[in-house]
Amino acid sequence: MTSQLLFTLAQAAAAGDAPPAWMQFLPLVAMVGVFWFLILRPQMKRQKELQNKIGGIKKGDQVLTGGGFLAKVLKVDEHYVDLELGPNVKVKAxxxxxADVVPPLGSSAAND
Structure with missing residues (x-):
């Protein structure tokens, strides 16, 4: 009986040295935090900047379409934009x- 009691006390003492259960989730929380600040947050910032650029499109701007065409804006509606791809080539998009609003050709690049 004494050996059984000592065995039970030894198990209880060993279990008391274990870290709390919430400490096991700490690495997962840290990984989510790193993922958020290094990947998701910058992507959301870039997407917000693009939405602001697209919202500020006006007649005469040069834009890059998703298909890779550079075009001049002729008319802007709520959902559509009339574009001129070349002389006598007009499309509605x-x-x-x-994909982007291209700065005017007269401006220099930032790294020049």
Whole structure:
């Protein structure tokens, strides 16, 4: 009986040295935090900047479409944009298919 009691006490003492259960989840929480700040947050910032650019499109701007065409904006509606791809080549495109607003040709690049 004494050996059984000592065995039970030894198990209880060993279990008391174990870290709390919430400490096992700490690495997962840290990985989610790193994922958020290194991947998701910058992507959301870039997407917000693009939405602001697309929302500010006006007649005369040069845009890059999702298909890779450079075009001049002729008219802007709520959902559509009339574009001129070349002389006498006009198309209507969804605003959501515009990939970027290209700065005017007269401006220099930031690294020049």
């Amino acid at each position: 969804l605003k959501s298919t515009i």
